[in-house]
Amino acid sequence: MSASSSSASPSSRSSKLPPFDPADPLGVDDLLSAEDLAVRGTVRAWAADRVLPYVAEWYEKGELPGIRELARELGEIGALGMSLDGYGCAGASAVQYGLACLELEAADSGIRSLVSVQGSLAMYAIHRFGSEEQKQTWLPRMAAGEVIGCFGLTEPDHGSDPGGMRTYAKRDGGDWVLTGRKMWITNGSVAGVAVVWARTDDGIRGFVVPTDRPGFSAPEIKHKWSLRASVTSELVLDGVRLPADAVLPEVTGLKGPLSCLSHARYGIVWGSMGAARSSFEAAVEYAKTREQFGRPIGGFQLTQAKLADMAVELHKGILLAHHLGRRMDAGRLRPEQVSFGKLNNVREAIDICRTARTILGANGISLEYPVMRHATNLESVLTYEGTVEMHQLVLGKALTGLDAFR
Structure with a gap:
């Protein structure tokens, strides 16, 4: 029997394919478990209710009112120290923590920073290097958002x-x-x-x-x-x-704080894609409704080229974040790989935001849309937890074996 006669025709095979999803063009959601999706849905719903209606005003005023209340609510949904085990922490997977970071930063980088500093820096340091007394004293209250x-x-x-x-x-x-x-x-x-x-x-x-x-x-x-x-x-x-x-009894030297930073950088790999996704979605919706020369600007080739390039980099970044998360869950994620993710994803996120701003034109600078807010936030994200130059040198050393830091 020939190969052609034993297999379905191209048309019958294509009829069984799922429809193309513009929100998930690579089908990355197929890699997520029901629990992963539930975690993402919980955090997305919280951010939609408690952050998105107010964040433009907070940003304009330069404040985060009610931060202690927000922290307690984040504790209630298990978002604080969520990848840590015991002491009231959720014990979530690295991928689930990453999905939470993405949803939080899609609302605002400042909210994701609140969660990252709480869980990946302060709580992580105590959990990994602290005494049992320090863990018992602080971690349950921090996981609940009672202590920031x-x-x-x-x-x-x-x-x-x-x-x-x-x-x-x-x-x-x-x-x-x-x-x-x-x-x-x-x-x-x-x-x-x-x-x-x-x-x-x-x-x-x-x-x-x-x-x-x-x-x-x-x-x-x-x-x-x-x-x-x-x-x-x-x-x-x-x-x-x-x-x-x-004193934290279980570590001496820079390996202590640097290991904490590596954990926080991992969250940024995901979080930066949240800011990018928010800006991309705003650009797509705007392009479908904004008319110039008698038709929506999304129907022009130059605009579609921008949207296509933005989508490619956004979903490549999400796929990279997912890959690094699976490596972390398997205990195989190296610091150099985290640098790879942070360097790529934050740079691409900023570029996506800037391109989205061009599609929105003058409206792109308005706080009625999230684009400029995300773009300016990402300028800080680009610098903290290691600048572009530091991550380039981390990778340069890993690639060549030569230390160019000094």
Whole structure:
């Protein structure tokens, strides 16, 4: 029997194909379980109800009102520290955490930053490197959103080179005394606990710092043109005295904070695609209704070329994020691969937003649409958790074996 006679005809095969879905052109949803889809649906519905109706006003005013209430609600849906196990955390998969990040950033990068700093930085540091007493004290309340956390690594003069930090912790009898400053700290002025990294005579160590300690202050940073619907602060540590057991016992050196940053960067790989998706969807809807020269601009070849290119990069980025998530779930995700994802997806997300702005024309700069808000937010996302240049050098070293950092 010939191959042609034993197989269905092309027309019969094509008739069994699912319809093309413009929202999921690569069929990536086929890779998701029912539980994955349920997690995504829960976070998407929460963001649609609690963020999207208000975020343009928050952004315009440069504030995030009701952040403590929002944190408690995020705790109720299991979004805080959701990929961690035990201590009230959801124990979700890496893919599920990524899907949550995408939906949160589709609403606004500031909301995703709130969740990422809480779960992937502050809670992750305590969960991975903390004592059992530290975990029991802080993680259940942080998972519930009852306590907001922040993560103090970046300093005014030391961003990409955290090894040069000046914040110092010295022993004084049985106590530690912390002195220094941290800069660009998300959640800082509303945090109940800060994970602060400092130099000691024994190397860089992490400290769990209740923010009500004398000498601790967190003045909020104003006049931002990016991440305006987010709380950003400086941390000032003026002789903050802590007991001996405030130190994270399970790590010494930069591998501690850098492993936390790698976990947070993974969330950005997904989250940036949320901002891109929101802007792309706005451009598609606008192109179908905005008329020039007697017909919708979506019917012109140049506009369709833009939309096609945007869709290709958006869904390639989502597929990359999904691949990295499966590797993380399998315990096989390397930091260099996270750098690959962060470098590619944030750059492409910004380009998608800028292209969407051109399709919307002058309306693209209006807060009636999400495009410019996402574009300006992504300028911060491009820089924090490692700049473009740092991730290029991480990959360059991995590709050549040669260290170009110094």
